[in-house]
Amino acid sequence: MKIVRLTTYQAAPRWLFLKIETDEGISGWGEPVIEGRAATVEAAVHELGDYLIRKDPARINDLWQVLYRGGFYRGGAILMSAIAGIDQALWDIKGKALGVPVYQLLGGLVRDRMKTYRWVGGDRPADIVAQMRHYKSLGYDTFKFNGTEELKLIDSPRAVDSAIEKVATIREALGNTVDFGIDFHGRVSAPMARVLLRELASYRPLFVEEPVLPEQWEYYRPLSEISSIPLAAGERMYSRTEFKPVLAAGGLSILQPDLSHAGGISECHKIAAMAEAHDVALAPHCPLGPVALAACLQLDFVAHNAVLQEQSIGIHYNEGADLLDYVINKDDFACDAQGCIAALPKPGLGVEIDEARLIEANKQPPRWRNPLWRHSDGSVAEW
Numbered sequence: 449m450k451i452v453r454l455t456t457y458q459a460a461p462r463w464l465f466l467k468i469e470t471d472e473g474i475s476g477w478g479e480p481v482i483e484g485r486a487a488t489v490e491a492a493v494h495e496l497g498d499y500l501i502r503k504d505p506a507r508i509n510d511l512w513q514v515l516y517r518g519g520f521y522r523g524g525a526i527l528m529s530a531i532a533g534i535d536q537a538l539w540d541i542k543g544k545a546l547g548v549p550v551y552q553l554l555g556g557l558v559r560d561r562m563k564t565y566r567w568v569g570g571d572r573p574a575d576i577v578a579q580m581r582h583y584k585s586l587g588y589d590t591f592k593f594n595g596t597e598e599l600k601l602i603d604s605p606r607a608v609d610s611a612i613e614k615v616a617t618i619r620e621a622l623g624n625t626v627d628f629g630i631d632f633h634g635r636v637s638a639p640m641a642r643v644l645l646r647e648l649a650s651y652r653p654l655f656v657e658e659p660v661l662p663e664q665w666e667y668y669r670p671l672s673e674i675s676s677i678p679l680a681a682g683e684r685m686y687s688r689t690e691f692k693p694v695l696a697a698g699g700l701s702i703l704q705p706d707l708s709h710a711g712g713i714s715e716c717h718k719i720a721a722m723a724e725a726h727d728v729a730l731a732p733h734c735p736l737g738p739v740a741l742a743a744c745l746q747l748d749f750v751a752h753n754a755v756l757q758e759q760s761i762g763i764h765y766n767e768g769a770d771l772l773d774y775v776i777n778k779d780d781f782a783c784d785a786q787g788c789i790a791a792l793p794k795p796g797l798g799v800e801i802d803e804a805r806l807i808e809a810n811k812q813p814p815r816w817r818n819p820l821w822r823h824s825d826g827s828v829a830e831w
């Protein structure tokens with residue numbers, strides 16, 4: 449079997465899909481994307497495609513090394529996301545060629561269903577209790593929301609109070625009938641994280657995500673020592689070598705690699721094993737589309753330390769299309785009454801893509817950008 453063609457489709461809300469075709473009629477799908485930089489990753493995919501044409505798609509390990517090492521320069525959000533989507537598509541082809549789901553090729557199931565959680569509250573958290581009540585009636589009991597809006601490097605007790613009050617309101621209204629993680633989203637500085645993590649601890653969130661920016665990772669350990677809240681991070685780390693010093697330093701309880709950013713299934717399977725060796729849980733980042741989610745699930749079902757799966761259904765970013773709009777086998781992604789998804793039964797990644805809809809969507813590429821926030825003094829704020 450030989451790879452003959454790479455085709456990409458940009459599609460609302462902010463996604464990029466890759467189709468890799470072979471000379472035997474089997475094709476695989478990937479989702480190589482950085483949110484807000486879809487066109488840049490798309491260019492990288494086609495540049496890397498030169499290494500793939502006429503090659504055997506079964507040799508995923510070798511092709512991955514070629515894409516990673518072969519260009520001398522390596523790593524980073526763009527290149528590792530391009531590799532990620534290609535890697536997903538190659539696993540999809542291999543599974544389809546052999547007639548089995550990818551999790552069978554990775555050693556088989558370690559669990560029967562995977563717990564997922566939902567986003568509530570949007571960028572500027574509001575109406576969280578009402579949304580949680582609504583989703584609870586649909587079976588979901590685990591959520592994530594943003595902890596703060598923009599926060600200054602040193603901010604006033606008023607900003608701290610409003611962050612604490614939001615969480616207190618949830619516990620007051622819903623008691624312990626819901627679980628939730630709080631995403632600091634890299635908006636919080638190390639000094640303010642010290643304050644917030646201490647004061648939030650009594651409300652017992654499942655985790656605080658990106659308590660500080662990933663480039664400030666040396667604070668994870670000291671922050672973990674002043675609060676009992678498990679710390680989570682990893683959506684902006686792109687390879688084993690980036691996770692290595694972070695795991696060695698300690699402080700994180702949950703690793704959140706993104707299967708569409710950190711080198712795909714091949715790399716994240718290894719990152720999961722590194723985390724397991726450090727008694728660190730796995731909760732793959734996935735505010736993305738259906739191929740990315742399918743890739744995450746393939747890993748969740750073989751990684752013993754996988755505890756929670758993010759998914760983008762109804763997320764505030766999904767304007768113009770939602771998680772399953774381009775999927776034919778929607779029922780395979782249905783959540784049960786506990787918010788869990790069963791192992792996807794179809795061969796490969798287990799997602800059947802409606803290519804006709806993607807062709808239509810690609811006629812109007814979304815050009816999504818994240819909001820650009822500024823502090824009250826006019827300086828740029830982290831979003």
Ligand SMILES: [Mg+2]
Binds near residue numbers: 631633657658683
């Ligand atoms: Mg996050």
